[in-house]
Amino acid sequence: MIQEIEPHLYRNEYIPTPPDKDSIALYFEEHTVLLKNTAEGIEFPRFKDLGDLNKEIYRDYTYLFSVDGERYYLLGEVDAERMSPFTLENTEIFRRADPQYRAFAGITGYQLYSWYRDNKYCGRCGCSMHKDKKERMMHCRKCGNMVYPKISPAVIIGVLDGNRILMSKYAGRVYRNYALIAGFVEIGEMLEETVKREVMEEVGLKVKNIRYYRSQPWSFSETILMGFYCDLDGEDAITLEEDELALAEWFDREDIPVVPSRDSLTNEMIIKFKNGEI
Known part of the structure; x- marks a missing residue:
């Protein structure tokens, strides 16, 4: 990566x-x-x-x-x-x-x-923010507000059904390749709950046996990505959230239309499954 x-x-x-x-x-x-x-x-x-x-x-x-x-x-x-x-x-x-x-x-x-x-201006009082001399932090001299770099947690989800994996394409984005289900963690939500919610919201499926794979800093979207695999729980019929996804479909391991690349956790997770390592 x-x-x-x-x-x-x-x-x-x-x-x-x-x-x-x-x-x-x-x-x-x-x-x-x-x-x-x-x-x-x-x-x-x-x-x-x-x-x-x-x-x-x-x-x-x-x-x-x-x-x-x-x-x-x-x-x-x-x-x-x-x-x-x-x-x-x-x-x-x-x-x-x-x-x-x-x-x-x-x-x-x-x-x-x-x-x-x-973060040039304080979100609390509107005054100019200043760089701290000891740590990477911006602070407001008027109200004392302190702001640290933003890192947004998100999950990447490999939904599996035996020898199949669920793959999708985003709607309305420049990126046109196949990807996995993904989404940001909401306030008050455990990572495992995010996995279940995102899969249900985007493709209408239930999942079980959620297991952590690994993480990746992804500065393209100011995100820390956390990869999970999980198993289909019940019916495999997809109900697509068209505002988020252009399509979603199941692929047998040997038919996955993705080749290895160096950059992303998503690609690594797909290739790991394709090669029988998951």
Whole structure:
């Protein structure tokens, strides 16, 4: 999966030290990221690549994390027209870009960019928020409100019936491939209850024998994904929730129309079942 970058080492401790000329600069505009494609894969600019034309980057930055000791920083406003040979690319590039550790760093940086962007003002009193000096937290000097990065829990569900697995396609989304039933955890709800509720809401089926598989940070949607397998309990007739799904159908193990990819927990769970490992 995208976060599995060994032997590279990701360290997310908040260490707000100033950047140097070799520090990596992540710059985002909405759903785009500044980078360049090379024969070796994607490459992010370093401060020395941008500093001559954008001297303010040494004043307007936020420390993010490190990978293999290289420090990554989020930039504030820069002149994107003075970035050649770097260009703004859609963040979806991180699903397929190499090297994988840079793709993981890029999408993780994007999640933090989104959080900082959305928390410039206090949700309690409306005053400006300020970065804490000791931890990754925004605080309001007027009312004392403290805000930490948002991580939304969600479940991925492999519904099994003997040699079959239930697969679906989302309605109204750019992503058109087969996926598994999924949904966000609601307030006051156990994960196992989320599994039962989402399956019933989306396809009208009951399930039993719910068992945890593994988890994945998924920065594309600011989510921590938790994978579960479960067994069909009763009738297999599907009642589709058309606002959520374009289709849902059962596939025998040998007929599953999915090939392995590196990025997602969903793909790994499908392939594990297809290969007879579940």
